[in-house]
Amino acid sequence: MTTRTRRQRQRETHTQREERESGGGTTGIDLIGEDLLQNILSRLPALTFASAACVSHSWNTLCNRVLCRPKLSSAFSLNPSPKGAVEEVVDKVLSEPLRPHFAIACVSYASSLKRAQVHQLITQKLGSTIPIVTYKSSGIIGRNAITNDFKEVQWHRTLQEDPGAEDDNLSSKTVTDGILLVVGFLPGLKVDAVPLARPIEDRQAVLVDEFVMDIREFTAYVSDCTSPAGIMMFGGLTIDVKPVLDKLDYAMSIETFIVGDESGHFLYRELVDSGKPQRRPRFKTLGVALVFARDRNKPHGIGEIGFHVALSSGLSPIGPVFKAAAVKERRDLNDCSTWLTARREEHHDILDGQTMLSDISDEIGDHFEYTGLYIGVTKRRKYSVELEKVRWISSLAFHEVSRGDEEYLFVYGSGIKTGDSFRFYYSDSSTASSSCSNVSAYFRRLKQDQHDGICPDVGRAAANGSNKEIFGGILFSCCGRGEPFFDRPNVDSSPFLENFPGVPLAGTFCCGEIGRCSSSLYNQEGQEESAVRCCLHAYSSVYLVMSYTPALPEH
Structure with a gap:
């Protein structure tokens, strides 16, 4: 080979290398074709996928094509080691292409996993450019990062490690440690x-x-x-x-x-x-x-992302409607309670707490001592923000009953006024099971996309679209529910799992479930469905379902 020929080949190799590094020209891997390359990119874990998107303009275009639809990814770990648990959940949620827009991490109250340490580790893994909330909850709901088994896990409850074993060979442990991680791309x-x-x-x-x-x-x-x-x-x-x-x-x-x-x-x-x-x-x-x-x-x-909210109530109304007669508030540094007397509607006799509770006890029967008891108070109040016009809003608020004596009924919380009407409610697993069935029926209609714009459970408009798909769900469930409440596992998750198998669902057990909905779910007789709303619940499960309707093709 002559010296001139050798120099020509060196120049050609140098030119090809420059084209390859600048994204120009045709490399060996580009020759496999866009469809095959896109298929390969779609199988990469999130971090490798992000690196691939930076290779060239054409690769970035293909990556954008792979990740053009919203995605929710979640997993939990019961590993007592903070680093080990974070590694497991992060590896699982980022095992597929994903560009996080937000993250939520739930940690046990009694866990040896330090909230600040978990928050720092997750921030390091996901980056500091997205909003992240890390908080302690009463339990977690989702799929195990290692086994992919779906479970509703409540802390301090016994979790069977081998449910398929014989009864006398069952091994179990009390769960106190765990992390649930939810990451969304929207x-x-x-x-x-x-x-x-x-x-x-x-x-x-x-x-x-x-x-x-x-x-x-x-x-x-x-x-x-x-x-x-x-x-x-x-x-x-x-x-x-x-x-x-x-x-x-x-x-x-x-x-x-x-x-x-x-x-x-x-x-x-x-x-x-x-x-x-x-x-x-x-x-x-x-x-x-x-x-x-x-x-x-x-x-x-x-396309368009839609949000659909449903509620499974676990409270059942009991007894007549009362009106608050005398109301006193008592506050300390960490708590607030209300003392009140009341009269039945259309009656003048003032009733003390002991009288009211005795009547309710007679109606509930033998289970009164084991029942969560509340009053649901209908409040009509004036609201405004800064200098905006004042408007009257009616709402239903639940206050847990503490006790009653010969003078007052004692409830937790504040904000009750003389003249407010209220009714007693008690926690009831039969009501909750029936309500879960109603939620499941709504999800079936949502799945079939045949309902005409209104969600019967929440009174909200639902997005329409012939190609709508459900891509994720988040569940907030009362810590008083779960397996001990229903005597069987995964009841709260079942409406979603039955209708959307394979779709990610993540949730948490709460000490107060937030969900904006109509008070008609609580059988408020004589009230217009949209007139009174309720935002804070007890013994309930609040479902947030996320859907996606692709953009219509251009003609």
Whole structure:
């Protein structure tokens, strides 16, 4: 070979290498064809997929084509090691192509897994560019990252390790450690964490109006309106979240879903440049909301994401309707209670707590001592945000009954006024089972996409579309439910699993389930379905189902 020929070949090799590194020319792997390459890319784990998208413009286009539809991915681990548990759940949720837009992590209250450590580890794994909420819950619902088995796990409950074994060989353990991780990719939406705060120097001044305005400002910054598609609320242990939910119900469009967990220890990470004020040193965070807003700059060809809310109630009404006669509130540093007397509607006799409870006990019977007892109070109040016009809103609020004596009925919480009407409710597994069946029936209609725009369980408009597909669900269930309540496992999950097998479902057991819906689910006789709403529940399960309708092809 001559020296000239050798130099020509060297120049050709150098040119080919430059074209390959700049994304130009044709490499060996490009020769396999776009369809096959796209198939290969679709099988990559998320981190490798992200690297592949940076190889060249053509690869990035193919990656965008692979990941053009929304996705929800979740997994739980019962590994007592924080690092081990995080590794398991992250590896599972990122085992397929995914670009996280938000993440939620649930950790046990009594767990040896430190919330701050878990939050830091997950942030390191997923990156600091997405909103993340990490909080302690009463249990988790989802699929095991290792075995892929679906379970509803409540902490301190006995979990059978080998349910197929003979009875005398069953091995079991008490579950105290675990992590559930939920990661979502929602093209066409923007997601951020908005904190609810109070000034450090004033324990009573909760900045609810500022919280509402922050949500509106973020939504207006990314969208064409001030009311987002939805709000997922996580309350802290030191706040009564009822007034906050009432203000959100007043301020947000009826199309905005509101779901979440009333009470828990939480940490969060928000976006820095998202169009909302950043309140830091002199404020204490009492709660946080994941806000889902429609993106005005949604990429071309992306379809519509829909949200559908359903409720399974576990409370049954009992006894007559009462009106509060005398009302007193008692507050301490960590709690608030209300003392009240009442009269039956159309009667004048004032009844004390012991009389009312004796009557209810006679109706419930032998199970009274083992029943969660509440009063459901219908409240009509004035609401406004800052200088906006005042509007009357009617809502149903539940207060757990503490006890009763010869003078007062004692209930937890505040906000009851003289003249408010209320009715007693008790926790009932039969009611809950029947309500789960109703939710399952609604999901069947949603699956078939034959209902005409209204969800009967929540009184909300549902998205229509001939090619609608369900891609994920999130469940908030009362910690008083679960296997001990129903005497069988996975009842709360069953409406979703039966109708959408293979679709990711993740959930948590709560101490107060948030779900904006009509009070008609609680048999409020004589009230218009849309006139009275209820946002905070007891012994219930709140389902958030996510659907996707692809964009119509251009003609």
